[in-house]
Amino acid sequence: MNARGLDLAQLRTFLAVTEAGSVSGAAERVFLSQSSVSEQLKKLEERIGQPLFVRSKQGVAPTPAGAKLVEHARRIVAMCDAAFDDMLGRSLDGELRLAITDYYRPHDVAAIIRRFASQHPRLRLHVTVLPSAVIDAGAHDDMFDIGLSLRMVDAPSSRANRAATPGSAAGARQSTVIRREKLVWVGARETLREHGSLAPPWPLVLLPSTCQLQRYVVKLLERARMPYLISHSASGVAGLQLALKAGLGISCLNESAIGDGVEACPASFGLPALPAAEFHLLPGRPGENPQVSHAREALAALLG
Incomplete structure (x- = not known):
């Protein structure tokens, strides 16, 4: 390796760890064992001469040096991929x-x-x-x-x-x-911790009826004969998250759409079981x- 060079495979692994927020999550993305991912990170940090991640029980987060390297790594990997596709006649334009x-x-x-x-x-x-x-x-x-x-x-x-x-x-x-993700009944964290403030009829925060998930939720409650009222109608998931965080009601979200200040409703609410989503x-x-x-x-x- 050139004395001033960076290893492309190590950069790809570095980006995977950054995006996944953990070594285990990155290992799944790059199809390597966790030990191989850790070894690549160690070699890259030795190459750079400074730590790239802060490790904790919650996962990893980039250091200032790691954050600086992220943008360089993205450009390098993108240029390499674009060059490869171009040489194979697969360049997208x-x-x-x-x-x-x-x-x-x-x-x-x-x-x-x-x-x-x-x-x-x-x-x-x-x-x-x-x-x-x-x-x-x-x-x-x-x-x-x-x-x-x-x-x-x-x-x-x-x-x-x-x-x-x-x-x-x-x-x-x-x-x-x-x-594939789980669907979850969710509400504002602060509101859910005050169990007495939520009770049937369930205040629902919903999207318009054109949303099949929201139609599904309403039918599910009706089949279970659970009373509800529509407390707020949002135009999109961002608005839905905002209304939930504000404590305007409860709703159903897939796991990756659950934002800060929002958490799963307790089982004691007795809400109907939800399917998974794909x-x-x-x-x-x-x-x-x-x-x-x-x-x-x-x-x-x-x-x-």
């Missing part, structure tokens, strides 16, 4: 329209999209947030090139969707399950541009 549900990892999705854009600097990326039902319904229209939607695992439509995209003929290509990357349309197919593969690797 032109425009790409991505439709995504705002339930998908709200705290991380901006960094994921930024990383994808940095890996493909000649690509003009257009991102639209849409309800999952709209994304699934538009699978065969020209609304977007790539769609990522949320589906409940135990819902009949979800089982059908796993077999094929809605509206497709039998034998069509399947969507790709990118991620995030589906819609399959390519017949005859789609190979550039879109390559972009879908690259996104799948980052979104998981």
Whole structure:
């Protein structure tokens, strides 16, 4: 290795640890053992000549030197990936329209999209947030090139969707399950600690009826004959999180969408059990541009 050089594999591992917040989480992302990840970090820190992470029981956090290296590492890895794709004739350019549900990892999705854009600097990326039902319904229209939607695992439509995209003929290509998460009844931490302040009829914070998850929650309460009232209607997940944190009611969220100041409702509330949720990357349309197919593969690797 050049005396002034940095090892690319070590930089990739370094970025994985930064994004995962732990060695164990990074090991899953880069398909290495935890000991191998720790060894790569140790060698990189020796190379840099200063510690890159502060370790604690909660995981790891970048030191000032680590935070400085993050941006350099992202550019280096992105340039390397772009050069490799270009040499193989897989370089992405032109425009790409991505439709995504705002339930998908709200705290991380901006960094994921930024990383994808940095890996493909000649690509003009257009991102639209849409309800999952709209994304699934538009699978065969020209609304977007790539769609990522949320589906409940135990819902009949979800089982059908796993077999094929809605509206497709039998034998069509399947969507790709990118991620599975638990759904959780949640409310403001401070409010939940005052059990007497919450009781039926349950005050619900909901999204519009176009959101299939919110429709599912209402039907679930009605089937269980649990009284409820809609205390607040938000236009998106960010507004839903804000209303929850303000103590305006309770709602249902996937685990990665639970923000600060919000936590799971206690079992003593007796709320109905919730299914899991899956995030589906819609399959390519017949005859789609190979550039879109390559972009879908690259996104799948980052979104998981």
